[in-house]
Amino acid sequence: MIKRIKELFAKMSQRQILELVETIIVYKLPRLSREEIQQMLGFSDIDVKQTRFYQDVYGEGKQEEAVALVFRLLNRRFGELDSNLVEQIQKLNVSQLEELAEALLEFSSQKDLETWLQQSNV
Structure with missing residues (x-):
């Protein structure tokens, strides 16, 4: 050993x-x-x-903040989201979450969100 x-x-x-x-x-x-x-x-x-440790922790924190922000925006716009949508959004990386945050400004319904997630291959 x-x-x-x-x-x-x-x-x-x-x-x-x-x-x-x-x-x-x-x-x-x-x-x-x-x-x-x-x-x-x-x-x-x-x-x-x-250091790799710092980079990993920083990346995780950034991911969590982005997810929280997107959920606040979506919940404010559409109310409580379907659990399937929540699960899909949690799988997004930071750049996808940033794209979603911009795209959701033009969404008029949860259906638009579902379409966006399908087109993003999530």
């Missing part, structure tokens, strides 16, 4: 190893701020925004 771990680490770049360590620490010490973790480990010269 140790041999396998050594082989794995030998293939990783220093940056990948630091990202892995940072990710583990973030999960193990969730109450510490990013700055506290960097200071504790002496990572002051690393731009955390460039």
Whole structure:
């Protein structure tokens, strides 16, 4: 097992190893701020925004915000949506959600939304 771990680490770049360590620490010490973790480990010269962990978390947050905004707009326009439509919208990526947000300004009914989702192959 140790041999396998050594082989794995030998293939990783220093940056990948630091990202892995940072990710583990973030999960193990969730109450510490990013700055506290960097200071504790002496990572002051690393731009955390460039790490894969940060990018993943940022992307997930952006996705959640976009979904929430689209649902608020659609619910205000058409009332409560059918659960099938909700499920389809939740599968959209950020750029599709942005397109939907623009398109819904011209929708006059939920049928327009259904048509848009079908044309978008969702």
